[in-house]
Amino acid sequence: MEANPSKKWYGLWSAEDMIETSIIDSPTAEDIEMQASALKTHDTFDRLKTIKSPTLIITASHDRLTPKSSMEEIHNEIPNSKFIVIEKAGHSSPLEKAPEVNQAIIDFLKE
DSSP states (O other): OOSOGGGEETTTEEHHHHHHHHHHTOOOHHHHHHHHHHHHHOOOGGGGGGOOSOEEEEEETTOSSSOHHHHHHHHHHSTTEEEEEETTOOTTHHHHTHHHHHHHHHHHHHO
């Protein structure tokens, strides 16, 4: 991580940090094709109401890949689900706000 906090995104990641991480473990063309195929062909939305176990749904306020509104729709379909929004975070909220995400999971498991 860069030491210069003024370059950090929400004080946590800089653009350089994110670029470095994506270079180290970048997706292959096959990874991208498989993900695109799954997005086009895998739809289980109509089965969400059948989930019987308590379910934690974590979303992020600035997630562009899976917007908060989409996650709210999922939450509304799953009985007995808990919905948590990680503020000032994007799709990588488990990295961007790891302590907050981890605490949400721990609290949910203690319930």
